[in-house]
Amino acid sequence: MNTITRLKKNIEDSIQAKKQLLQDSKVQDIFSRAVGIVVERYKNGGRIYIAGNGGSAADAQHLAAEFVSKLARDRAPLPAEALTVDSSVITAIGNDYGYEFIFSRQLNGKATEKDVFLAITTSGQSLNIIKALEECHNIGIPSIVFCGRDGGKTKSIADFVIIAPGEATSTIQELHILLAHTLCECVETAIFG
Numbered sequence: 001m002n003t004i005t006r007l008k009k010n011i012e013d014s015i016q017a018k019k020q021l022l023q024d025s026k027v028q029d030i031f032s033r034a035v036g037i038v039v040e041r042y043k044n045g046g047r048i049y050i051a052g053n054g055g056s057a058a059d060a061q062h063l064a065a066e067f068v069s070k071l072a073r074d075r076a077p078l079p080a081e082a083l084t085v086d087s088s089v090i091t092a093i094g095n096d097y098g099y100e101f102i103f104s105r106q107l108n109g110k111a112t113e114k115d116v117f118l119a120i121t122t123s124g125q126s127l128n129i130i131k132a133l134e135e136c137h138n139i140g141i142p143s144i145v146f147c148g149r150d151g152g153k154t155k156s157i158a159d160f161v162i163i164a165p166g167e168a169t170s171t172i173q174e175l176h177i178l179l180a181h182t183l184c185e186c187v188e189t190a191i192f193g
Contacts, residue, residue, distance in 0.1 A: 014174055017166035021175060027162055034144045034160035035183055038116055039190040041142075046114030047079035051103040051132055055173050056120040057084040063118070063180040071184045075192045083107070083132075103132035111141055119145040120180075122172045124152020124163075133157040146179055148172030 001009070021027060038048060048067060050060040060082040067080035083106045084090070093102045107117060117136050119129045124147035133154060136143040145151075145158035148166060155161050164175035 010168075010170070013166065013168060013171050017164070017171045017175055018178070020165040024165070030160050031162050031179065031182075034162065035186045035190075037142050037144070037160065038118075038183065038187055041114060041116045042078055042187065042191055044114055046112070046116060047081065048116050048118055049081050049083055049107060049111060050118045050120065051083040051129065052120035053126050053128065055169075056122060056176070057082070059120050059173065059176055059180060060084050060118075062177070063184065066181070066184045067187070071181065071188055073188060073192065075188060078187065078191070081110070100127040100131050103128050104135035107132055107135045107141075108139065111136075111139055113140055115141050117141060117143045118183075119143065119147075119154065119158065120176055121145065121152070121154060122148045122169045122176075124149065124154040129154060130157060146176045148175075 041048070050064055052060045061084060064080040064082040067078040069077065083103045089106060090102050093105045097105060111117065117132065119133060121129045124145070130153050133143050133145065134157060142160070143158045144160040144162070145154045146162050146164065147154050148164050151161055151163050162179060164172045164179065166172045166175060
């Protein structure tokens with residue numbers, strides 16, 4: 001497959017996945033309810049914690065920046081933290097307890113009953129994300145997951161499961177960014193008008 005053919009195929013795959021999401025009223029309803037939880041948490045003085053691995057770690061940082069800085073309008077900052085950015089904390093937990101606990105232990109130490117957690121995982125199978133979602137149940141905060149494929153193990157643990165359509169990891173991650181930007185935009189509108 002030459003370069004232009006590959007580009008056209010990837011664009012078409014992206015369009016098809018977005019059309020599928022556009023027609024999926026069940027996923028749209030879950031997303032709407034998840035947005036409502038984030039808005040409610042912010043209005044009650046909470047914050048959002050976000051985590052993912054690899055490209056999803058970058059997406060977590062990207063979304064946290066949108067909340068703290070701004071997305072579409074000048075406004076007061078909204079507290080958000082990506083659990084992927086502190087290399088000393090991540091490596092200490094990984095070394096002392098295991099990589100699977102790098103997010104759950106941070107949630108245990110930081111999150112309060114006012115907060116909400118968003119996990120981003122293409123496969124839905126990442127053990128450190130699964131442990132973090134389980135920790136949300138232990139500490140009593142709602143959890144949202146942006147995932148792909150069949151949702152993996154996260155599907156049965158998270159409170160709000162938003163499955164992005166698409167076969168390729170890259171297509172799923174494109175939709176995760178679309179969902180993240182829409183989440184932030186909806187929260188901005190709900191809180192700041």
